[in-house]
Amino acid sequence: MISRQELKKLASHTLTDAYFVSLYLNVDPKNNPKDDWLLHFKNLSKTTPANLPAAERQQVNPDIERIEKYLYDRPSETKRGLALISCAARNFWWVYHSMVTFRNDMVIKREPYIKPLMQQIDIYQRYLIVVISGEQVRLFIAGMGMMEPVFYVTRPEVSFDRTRDGNTGDMGELRAQRKKETSERMMFKGAAAAIADIVQSEQIKRILLGGSEGARGRFKDVLPTQITVRVAGEFTVAGNAAEKEILARAIPEMRKVEEQFEKRALEELFHKISIGGGGVVGLSDVLTALQQGNIRKMYIISNATQPGMVCKRCGALTPPREHSCPYCDGEMQKAPYIFDHIIQKGIDQGVRIDMIENAPELVKAGCIGALLRY
Numbered sequence: 001m002i003s004r005q006e007l008k009k010l011a012s013h014t015l016t017d018a019y020f021v022s023l024y025l026n027v028d029p030k031n032n033p034k035d036d037w038l039l040h041f042k043n044l045s046k047t048t049p050a051n052l053p054a055a056e057r058q059q060v061n062p063d064i065e066r067i068e069k070y071l072y073d074r075p076s077e078t079k080r081g082l083a084l085i086s087c088a089a090r091n092f093w094w095v096y097h098s099m100v101t102f103r104n105d106m107v108i109k110r111e112p113y114i115k116p117l118m119q120q121i122d123i124y125q126r127y128l129i130v131v132i133s134g135e136q137v138r139l140f141i142a143g144m145g146m147m148e149p150v151f152y153v154t155r156p157e158v159s160f161d162r163t164r165d166g167n168t169g170d171m172g173e174l175r176a177q178r179k180k181e182t183s184e185r186m187m188f189k190g191a192a193a194a195i196a197d198i199v200q201s202e203q204i205k206r207i208l209l210g211g212s213e214g215a216r217g218r219f220k221d222v223l224p225t226q227i228t229v230r231v232a233g234e235f236t237v238a239g240n241a242a243e244k245e246i247l248a249r250a251i252p253e254m255r256k257v258e259e260q261f262e263k264r265a266l267e268e269l270f271h272k273i274s275i276g277g278g279g280v281v282g283l284s285d286v287l288t289a290l291q292q293g294n295i296r297k298m299y300i301i302s303n304a305t306q307p308g309m310v311c312k313r314c315g316a317l318t319p320p321r322e323h324s325c326p327y328c329d330g331e332m333q334k335a336p337y338i339f340d341h342i343i344q345k346g347i348d349q350g351v352r353i354d355m356i357e358n359a360p361e362l363v364k365a366g367c368i369g370a371l372l373r374y
Contacts, residue, residue, distance in 0.1 A: 002096060002144075003126070004203070007117055010085070010094065011344045014111045018089035019056065021063040022113035024102035028080040031101070037082075041071055044106040052108060060108055062088035070095075080145070081120075085112045099145030107337060115340040119302045119355045120144050125258060127232075128195065128204045129250050132211035132219045133239020134184055137191035140246065141202065142254070147247045151194045155187045188222045195227055206232040206257065208250055211239050232257045262356055269299060269369050270361065282366035283308065283338070287317050289370055290342065291327065295351045297371040300339055302355040304367035308338025317341050339368070 013020070023044070027037045045064050049057045063086040070084065081098035094112070100120055107113035126143035139151040198204065207230045209216045216234055223231075233253040237246055272278035280289055283306060289295050309318045313330025317338065325332055335341050346353050351370075356362060362369055 002117060002121060004121060007114060007121060008347050010112050010117075011114055011347045013087075013092065015087070015090065016110065018087055019060050019063075019108050019110060020085055020087045020092070020112045021060050021067065022107045022109070023067055023082075023084040023086075024105045024113075024116050025082045025084075026080070026101040026104055027078050027082045028101050035074075037104075038071060040104045041068070041106075044104065048106040048108060059089070066093070083117065107340075109337070109340075111344060113337065113340055115337065115343055118343050118353060125206060125254070126202070126204055127250070127254055128198060128202075128207045128230075129246065130191070130195065130207060130209050130219075131237060131239060131241070131246055132188075132191075132209065132215040134215060136239060137187060137219070138239075139191070139194060139198065140243070141198070141204070142208075142247060142250060145251075147243055147250075149243070150198060151191075153187055153190045153194065156183045184218070185222060188219050191219075192223050192227060196224070199227070199230065205230060208232060208253055208257075209234045210237045210246060210250065212236065215239065262354070262359065265297075265299065265354060266356070266359055266362060266369075269371060272371065277372075279369065279371050281362065281369035283319050283368055286366075286368050286370050287319065287342070289372060290345055290349070290351075291316055293349055294373050295346065295349065295370045296373045297352040297354065298342070298346055299354050299356050299359075299362060299369045300342070301359065301363055301367040302357050304339055304363075306338055306367065308335045308341070309333065310335045310338075310341055315345075317345065342368070 023041065025037045025040060026032070045068065049060055049064065052060070066086050066088055067084050077097045079097045079099050081100050081102040083096040083098065083102060085094040086092065096117070098120060102116050105116070126141060129140040129142050129147065131138045131140070134155065136152060136154045138149065140147045140149050195207070199207070207227070209219065209231055211219075213236065220228065220231070233256065235249045235253045237249045269279045269281070273281065280286055286295070286298070307320055309321055309332040310316070311325035311328060311330045311332055314325060314328040316325055316327045317335070318326065318332065321332060324330060343353055
């Protein structure tokens with residue numbers, strides 16, 4: 001799974017004298033019964049460079065050949081989606097295998113094309129999944145259709161003598177139960193400490209709790225407030241369930257949580273606009289706020305495509321225009337993938353970017369909106 005930190009590092013690569021070739025492929029065997037993705041690549045490798053001047057086509061040929069060799073070697077790590085970014089001139093090579101499919105696309109620009117990756121990160125948010133039973137607590141990081149185990153703790157073994165003081169009746173059973181409860185709480189507290197560390201180190205904002213209702217309830221009793229506020233949902237699953245079953249149970253809950261977050265976020269955006277401040281929508285107003293460094297959070301429709309312009313001198317982004325840069329009077333050049341430039345610039349400014357799948361009101365307003373810093 002790719003993280004926002006990795007994406008920020010990837011977005012930091014910008015060149016003035018060389019190109020990145022970014023390739024995204026749907027390699028899902030269900031959609032490619034005869035390795036049809038190789039044919040899709042061949043088509044893209046012919047049509048995409050054809051839009052470049054002859055000298056620049058020559059410049060990216062080594063990247064096309066490098067990618068072709070990798071694909072025809074049939075990489076064993078292939079899952080459902082494949083992303084490749086190459087810049088042979090800078091000896092740059094980056095590969096990412098995803099459990100979520102990509103739309104087949106090739107983009108050649110001065111920087112890596114990262115919009116499909118941002119879509120996956122945001123639509124498939126990373127969650128910390130905690131599966132609880134009376135015997136163990138298991139922690140997983142899940143996102144983009146994948147799940148990785150990161151920690152587990154078992155209940156400490158506690159010995160007790162039900163016949164202590166010669167009492168083998170109810171008092172002995174009560175002491176045994178209390179020791180069992182004490183050892184369970186020790187396990188829960190150990191898991192809570194691990195959760196706090198993982199949430200901070202991995203910058204995870206959402207937690208799902210799995211297990212029986214009783215186990216979840218007992219576990220929540222020991223969680224500190226800074227952890228409970230991140231619990232976004234719960235689901236029922238056996239404490240010793242296989243990872244595949246846990247993920248299958250968790251995904252519907254994750255989708256429900258994301259829909260709720262999107263709804264509340266857009267309600268906040270349009271409310272601020274309605275009261276006359278704090279938010280903007282539409283490409284022109286968002287780009288103005290981005291140029292001013294005045295965006296706190298940005299919302300973009302995930303499948304939106306729109307052309308724009310970028311200034312060769314200062315890097316300012318604008319909607320399509322016929323005149324020079326409004327900020328430095330520099331020469332403007334076309335940017336067919338303006339939303340990708342917006343994402344990259346937003347990342348540089350520390351903007352939180354959310355990709356939205358289904359928001360007719362935002363589509364009507366131009367497919368993009370933002371909450372302002374001031």
